[in-house]
Every structure is written in C-alpha cells, then in structure tokens.
Amino acid sequence: MSHAENPRGAERSARRPRQLFRNLNAKFASLPMILTALVVFVGGTAWTVAHSFTKSRLLPKWDFVGFDQYERLWNSNRWMISVENLMIYGVCSLVLTMVLGFTLAALLDRKIRFESAFRTIFLYPFALSFIVTGLAWQWILNPDFGLQGVVRGWGWESFTFDPLNNPDIVIFGVLIAGLWQGTGFVMVIMLAGLRGIDEDIWKASRVDGIGVAKTYVRVIIPMMRPVFVTALVIIASGIIKLYDLVVAQTNGGPGISSEVPAKYVINYMFQAQNLGQGFAASTMMLLSVIIVLVPWAYLEFGGKKRG
Amino acid sequence: MKLKTALAASVAFVSASGAMAADLEVTHWWTSGGEAAAVAEFAKAVDAKTSHNWIDGAIAGSGGTARPIIISRILGGDPMAATQLNHGRQAEELIEAGLMTDLTELAEAEGWRDIVNPSSLLDSCTFEGRIYCVPVNIHSTQWLWLSHDAFEKAGVEVPKDWFEFVSAAPALEKAGLVPLAMGQQGWQQSIAFGAITISIVGVDTWRKVTVEKNADVAAGPEYAKVFQAAADARELARESNVQDWNLATNMVITGKAGGQIMGDWAQGEFAVAEQVAGQDYSCLPGLGLNQIIDTGGDAFYFPVVDDAEVKAAQLEMASILISKEAQVNFNLAKGSLPVRGDIDLSAANDCMQKGLSILADGGVLPNADQTLTADTQTQIQDLLAEFWASDMPAADAQASYAAIIADAD
Structure with missing residues (x-):
C-alpha cells in the first residue's frame, strides 16, 4: 500500500497551500465526527485525568489534592492484585490465543474435510457474551457439579481441578473461559490471512524442498504481518477491558484474588462513590496502554521510510 | 389533541396525564418473595388511600x-417519584446538590420527631437540620442463628453466646x-465482622473507632481481640x-451447619421453611454477649421533580409510608422492626x-451505613474479603484496618 501512496504524497506536498481547501465538502461532512472525537474522547479523557487529582466523591468536585489518590491506589492491596492478575491474564491470553488461533487456522487450511463445520464450531463461542461464557464456565469448573465432580464420578476419586475455589490459580480459571471464547475469532482472522497467501508461494517452497512447518514459520508468518497486527490489537483491547467475564465467573473471588483493574474502577466509582479514586485507577490504565502503544505506533508508522 | 396525549404518555416517565391522579414511579430492590409481599403492602396503601397510582x-x-x-x-435528570435507599450517608451528596425533596414541613406537622424510635433513624435522614427521607423499617445485623438439630447431633447444648459456640465447635466438627456457615461474599463477611466487633468490645470502644475514627484504638489491644475472634x-x-x-442460612435450617452470623432478614428463610423460633432454631442478638442491635434499614427518598401534581403526591405518599397501619403490615411481611415505637406488634414471633x-430498652447503635462513607465501607469490605479467603494473620489485618480508619472522613 505504501508504494502506491508515495508518488501521490510527493505531488501533494508540492501544492501544500491549497490543501486545506481541497475537498471542502468531505471535510465539512466529517466535522461532526472530528468534533465527537475531540470533545468526547480527548475532552473526556482530559476531564477524567484532571479530576483524578481531586477528592471527588459521588459528584465531581474541584478539590485539588495532588497525588493523594494515586498514593492510596498504589498502597491498596486490591489494586496490586488486580494489576498482577491482568498481567498474568494478558500475557497468557495474548500468547495462547495467537498460538492456538494460528494453529487451528493452519490445520483448517490444510484442505481438510468438513472445514466449514469445524470453522462454525470453533467460532460459536464468540457469539456468546462474556456474561454467558463466565456463567457457563463457572458451572463447568464448579468442583461439586462440574468437571471435577464428573471425573470423580468415573472413579478417579483423588482428581482435583477447582481453579475457581483456589485463590492461587483462580485467574487461570478465568483464562480458560477467555481462551475458549476468543480463540475462534482469532482463528477466523488468521484463516482469512492464510487464504490471502498466493498459491504460488506454496508451489515455490515445494519446488525448493522446504518442509511444511518451516514454510509456515519462515515464509507464511512474516507475510501475514498485517493480519497479526490486527489480531494483536483486537486481543489486547479485549484484555484491558476484561471485566464482565470476571464479574460473571468469580465476581473477584475467592476473596479478592481474581480482581482486575476495570472492576476496581467501576467499584470505586459507583459502589464506593469515590470518583477520584476510580479516575486515578482509570488514568493508570490509560497510562499503561499508552506506554505499550507509543513505541509500537512509532515502529509501525514512524519508521515508514525504511520500507 | 389525541396525538398530544399519546406523546405525553409515551415520553413522560412520571408526569401525570390525568387531572388529579398522578402516576408515581417507585424504585426499590425488594425482589425476593417476602420482600415483594412487603412492598406490595405499601403499594396497596397508596392506591387505596390516595387517588394516585403506585407504579x-x-x-x-x-x-x-x-x-x-x-x-x-437522578443525576441524569430523569428522577422517579420516590426511591428506596439505605438512609445514612449514601444520599448525602445528592441532598447537597439539591436533588432531593425537603420533607421538613410535613415531618414537623405530623410530629415525626416524637413517633420515630429510635430517633437516630430520623437523624440519619436529616442533613443540616432538614429532613429528606422517611425511614420505613429497622434491620439489624448482630444475630447469631443456631440450628437445634445440629447441636443435638453433636450431643452438646445449644450455646447461649459466642464463646460457648466456639467451644462447642470441635463437637460439631467431630459429628461431620x-x-x-458463611457465604463467601464480602458484605456477609463484613456483617460477621461487625457483629463480632460489637459483641466483644462493647459500644464505647466501638464508638471511638467507628464514629470518632480513632485509629489508635483500632490498632490497640481491644481490637486485637476482635481480629483474633474473627480469625477463629x-x-x-x-x-x-x-x-x-x-x-448459608439453608445449611443452618437443614442442620448441616451449627450457626450463621447474619442479619434479621434470615428469619424470612426460617419462616419459609416453616421452622419455629425457640424450637427448631434460636437466635442470639448481639451474639448473646451484648444486648445491642444496630439500627440500619431502609428509607424512602423523594427526588425533586418539576411536576406540581407529583410534588404534592410525593408528600401524601411520605405520610402514608410512616402511618401506623402501613408500618404494621409492611414490617410483619418483611420480618423487620417498625420505625414507630407506638404500635402493637403482638403477631411478631419470638x-x-x-x-x-x-429497642424498647434503648440498646441501639447506629448502623455502619450511618457512620462510615460508602468509600470506607468498600475498603473495609475488600480487606475482609481478602482476610477471610486467605491465611492473613490477624495482626496484619488489624494494621490495615487501622490505616483505613485513619484515612476515613
């Protein structure tokens, strides 16, 4: 795409003075969206960040307290556990969804029989909301009625698998449900990417005598870079938003061992009626997104000259 | 004209379309069997005594x-005619922002100050000397519910207080x-902790911590006993x-558990299971140590609306909610205590x-809702949820608790 744009870009910079007035109708028409973006997103974000330095309770108030809210936030056990949980969930979910999604897509791409049936089965979980997913997995992982109960019923009495009742591994119980829900969708994106690979590539690699696995790793995956970026953005935004799955599946329990940052924000804003604290927490979430996003965006868009 | 009416009806949430009768939308969260039956008593009273409709x-x-x-x-400018809230500090800022109707004149005309018992209920409806809500019932949380069946199986006497209960525990465990019984949810653990606190340290020390927010007392030796008991x-x-x-209550009803610390609403469950107080189960207010109950409960607030008719109807409704007849019917159905000291509740159980x-002896203390902000309560709940689900040492929990009290406002 970038080579197609370059010559036009050069032409545009030559006539820069008139650029503002070109296509005035289109610009006028996009004004509402630009305003929405500025006022709602940028304005709302600025407002939230500003109020995180106040001691707003139920209603926003200009009562400046400096970094008090942040100090309290980082001293709070619940927040620390939330952040830790999100990191574990995030890394595992990112890696496993990508690996599983790509593997499933590659397997489906080997021209197997009943491909569309498998595709439908794998994609089905994605049609369910996180609430339904969470509830279903809460039942499946219930030690008395779910998986553990069934296996014990078969005679394996010592079988223990109760992630939702064990504070140390509860986040992996949530992870299982998250993977079940999200992998199918990533698989479909990957499959679309694989279908976009020219058949000639495969022929060429066969002529050169390169193995199938090696072709995937060395040739196909590098060619699918844009697809991976799309999948990455979708998965990452899902991770940061992680909230409803936890609410439905464990509600943060046992104790506070499966709390996540988004739940902290909601609880402190509305249940604890402490807007300042909730805003501070959401500002920290934004900050972490920016820290991850900026270097990536720089590499992705800033380094255009190299290619 | 027809179109106009249709529009008005479809757009308006609470505004009236008739000449005299106003539709009063009332929001609440009483949805369980006994609760719904109780709120239906209010609806009946409003529908029968006024020309307005309870929606x-x-x-x-x-x-x-x-x-x-x-x-x-309410904040979004779509207020209902009336709403349930727990009185206390939950609505404080809404009142401050002028979003709640002032009921002071009605309260003075009807002499609420004299009839509401304990008067602390009305105090928590009062903000800067004006009254903004109608208390409708009293709920208390310092109750230990005991299963006679379970203690019979274990071969020990039904305990008379918390310490007897703790020493009877090994016998219960031996009987399997x-x-x-304890539900694994923060608020239930908060209730158990609150009940243990008040029964072990007594009112004066409790007041120093919860009302005066004295963090030194919270970190001191008396509260150390509380955290030790909570760890037990x-x-x-x-x-x-x-x-x-x-x-959890069901475990007590079926005799699978010895007891449960829970609010008086647990009584409704025993009633549904057709158990008789004193015969199948017994209850120990203040865990049998201190004859003290708190006086939390529910109250109705009336958000400020523009419609003059609804405004008038709100006041009529407020006066009905606190009337003798409505109080008796409502509280008998709900299992809570009435806010008036001057009515006859001989139908009530043991x-x-x-x-x-x-209540008559004055063994009351304000509910945590009335003394601590939602923020502080959430922090305490988080701490207790962590404490109950982990092996956190009592001393660590006490230190964190004292820090929360020190920050409370």
Whole structure:
C-alpha cells in the first residue's frame, strides 16, 4: 500500500497551500465526527485525568489534592492484585490465543474435510457474551457439579481441578473461559490471512524442498504481518477491558484474588462513590496502554521510510 | 389533541396525564418473595388511600446493583417519584446538590420527631437540620442463628453466646458438621465482622473507632481481640463453600451447619421453611454477649421533580409510608422492626420480640451505613474479603484496618 501512496504524497506536498481547501465538502461532512472525537474522547479523557487529582466523591468536585489518590491506589492491596492478575491474564491470553488461533487456522487450511463445520464450531463461542461464557464456565469448573465432580464420578476419586475455589490459580480459571471464547475469532482472522497467501508461494517452497512447518514459520508468518497486527490489537483491547467475564465467573473471588483493574474502577466509582479514586485507577490504565502503544505506533508508522 | 396525549404518555416517565391522579414511579430492590409481599403492602396503601397510582419500579439484584442505577437516573435528570435507599450517608451528596425533596414541613406537622424510635433513624435522614427521607423499617445485623438439630447431633447444648459456640465447635466438627456457615461474599463477611466487633468490645470502644475514627484504638489491644475472634470464626467457617447468604442460612435450617452470623432478614428463610423460633432454631442478638442491635434499614427518598401534581403526591405518599397501619403490615411481611415505637406488634414471633424489647430498652447503635462513607465501607469490605479467603494473620489485618480508619472522613 505504501508504494502506491508515495508518488501521490510527493505531488501533494508540492501544492501544500491549497490543501486545506481541497475537498471542502468531505471535510465539512466529517466535522461532526472530528468534533465527537475531540470533545468526547480527548475532552473526556482530559476531564477524567484532571479530576483524578481531586477528592471527588459521588459528584465531581474541584478539590485539588495532588497525588493523594494515586498514593492510596498504589498502597491498596486490591489494586496490586488486580494489576498482577491482568498481567498474568494478558500475557497468557495474548500468547495462547495467537498460538492456538494460528494453529487451528493452519490445520483448517490444510484442505481438510468438513472445514466449514469445524470453522462454525470453533467460532460459536464468540457469539456468546462474556456474561454467558463466565456463567457457563463457572458451572463447568464448579468442583461439586462440574468437571471435577464428573471425573470423580468415573472413579478417579483423588482428581482435583477447582481453579475457581483456589485463590492461587483462580485467574487461570478465568483464562480458560477467555481462551475458549476468543480463540475462534482469532482463528477466523488468521484463516482469512492464510487464504490471502498466493498459491504460488506454496508451489515455490515445494519446488525448493522446504518442509511444511518451516514454510509456515519462515515464509507464511512474516507475510501475514498485517493480519497479526490486527489480531494483536483486537486481543489486547479485549484484555484491558476484561471485566464482565470476571464479574460473571468469580465476581473477584475467592476473596479478592481474581480482581482486575476495570472492576476496581467501576467499584470505586459507583459502589464506593469515590470518583477520584476510580479516575486515578482509570488514568493508570490509560497510562499503561499508552506506554505499550507509543513505541509500537512509532515502529509501525514512524519508521515508514525504511520500507 | 389525541396525538398530544399519546406523546405525553409515551415520553413522560412520571408526569401525570390525568387531572388529579398522578402516576408515581417507585424504585426499590425488594425482589425476593417476602420482600415483594412487603412492598406490595405499601403499594396497596397508596392506591387505596390516595387517588394516585403506585407504579412499581423494582430493580432486580441487590442494593449494590440498584443503587448506581437509581443515582444515575437522578443525576441524569430523569428522577422517579420516590426511591428506596439505605438512609445514612449514601444520599448525602445528592441532598447537597439539591436533588432531593425537603420533607421538613410535613415531618414537623405530623410530629415525626416524637413517633420515630429510635430517633437516630430520623437523624440519619436529616442533613443540616432538614429532613429528606422517611425511614420505613429497622434491620439489624448482630444475630447469631443456631440450628437445634445440629447441636443435638453433636450431643452438646445449644450455646447461649459466642464463646460457648466456639467451644462447642470441635463437637460439631467431630459429628461431620460445619460449625459456622458463611457465604463467601464480602458484605456477609463484613456483617460477621461487625457483629463480632460489637459483641466483644462493647459500644464505647466501638464508638471511638467507628464514629470518632480513632485509629489508635483500632490498632490497640481491644481490637486485637476482635481480629483474633474473627480469625477463629474464619477457621470455623473453613468448610463452608456456599456463596449466597440464603444458601448459608439453608445449611443452618437443614442442620448441616451449627450457626450463621447474619442479619434479621434470615428469619424470612426460617419462616419459609416453616421452622419455629425457640424450637427448631434460636437466635442470639448481639451474639448473646451484648444486648445491642444496630439500627440500619431502609428509607424512602423523594427526588425533586418539576411536576406540581407529583410534588404534592410525593408528600401524601411520605405520610402514608410512616402511618401506623402501613408500618404494621409492611414490617410483619418483611420480618423487620417498625420505625414507630407506638404500635402493637403482638403477631411478631419470638426473635422479633427479642429485637423489639432491645429497642424498647434503648440498646441501639447506629448502623455502619450511618457512620462510615460508602468509600470506607468498600475498603473495609475488600480487606475482609481478602482476610477471610486467605491465611492473613490477624495482626496484619488489624494494621490495615487501622490505616483505613485513619484515612476515613
């Protein structure tokens, strides 16, 4: 795409003075969206960040307290556990969804029989909301009625698998449900990417005598870079938003061992009626997104000259 | 004209379309069997005594779910005619922002100050000398519910107080029973902790911490005993895996657990199971140590609306909610205590009578809702949830608790 744009870009910079007035109708028409973006997103974000330095309770108030809210936030056990949980969930979910999604897509791409049936089965979980997913997995992982109960019923009495009742591994119980829900969708994106690979590539690699696995790793995956970026953005935004799955599946329990940052924000804003604290927490979430996003965006868009 | 009426009807949420009768939308979170029956008594009274219509706006889920919905509707300029809230500090800022109707004149005309007992209920409806809500019932949380069946199986006498209960626990465990039933939810653990606190340290020390926010007392030796007792309770409830409070109560009803610390609403569950107080189960207010109950409860607030008719109807409704007849019918159905000291509740059962006599003796203290902000309560709940689900040492929990009290406002 970038080579197609370059010559036009050069032409545009030559006539820069008139650029503002070109296509005035289109610009006028996009004004509402630009305003929405500025006022709602940028304005709302600025407002939230500003109020995180106040001691707003139920209603926003200009009562400046400096970094008090942040100090309290980082001293709070619940927040620390939330952040830790999100990191574990995030890394595992990112890696496993990508690996599983790509593997499933590659397997489906080997021209197997009943491909569309498998595709439908794998994609089905994605049609369910996180609430339904969470509830279903809460039942499946219930030690008395779910998986553990069934296996014990078969005679394996010592079988223990109760992630939702064990504070140390509860986040992996949530992870299982998250993977079940999200992998199918990533698989479909990957499959679309694989279908976009020219058949000639495969022929060429066969002529050169390169193995199938090696072709995937060395040739196909590098060619699918844009697809991976799309999948990455979708998965990452899902991770940061992680909230409803936890609410439905464990509600943060046992104790506070499966709390996540988004739940902290909601609880402190509305249940604890402490807007300042909730805003501070959401500002920290934004900050972490920016820290991850900026270097990536720089590499992705800033380094255009190299290619 | 027709079109106009149709538009008005479809657009208006609470505004009236008739000449005299106003539609009054009332939001609340009373959705369980007994609760719904109780609120229906209010609806009946309003429909019968006034020309207005009670439009029921029940919100499923607990107060934690309903409260944000109610508050955001009031803030968002779409107020209902009346709403349930727990009186105390939950509505403080809404009142400050001028979003709640001032009921002072009505209260003075009807002499609420004289009839509401304990008067602290009205105090928590009062903000800067003006009255903004109608208290409708009293709920207390310092109750230990005991299963006679379980203690019979274990071969020990039914305990008379918390310490007897703790020493009877090994016998219960030997009989294969769970000594203490406990739902694994923060608010239930908060209730148990609150009950243990008040029964062990007594009112004066409790007041220093909860009302005066004295962090030194919270970190001191008396509260160390509280946290030790809470750690004991944690061990007794180790085998209790249920989540919801009524499932925990059910363990007591079926004799699978020795006891449960829960609010007086647990009584409704015993009643549904057709158990008789004093015969199948017994109740120990103040865990049998201190004859003291708190006086939390529910109240109705009336958001400010523009419609003059609705405004007038709100006042009529307020006066009905606190009337003798409505109070008796409502509280008998709900199992809570009435806010008036001057009515006859001879139909009440053994446990309710115990509560009434404690009220008459003045053994009351304000509910945590009335002394601590939602923020502080959430922090305490988080701490207790962590404490109950882990092996956190009592001393660590006490230190964190003292830090929260030090920050409270």
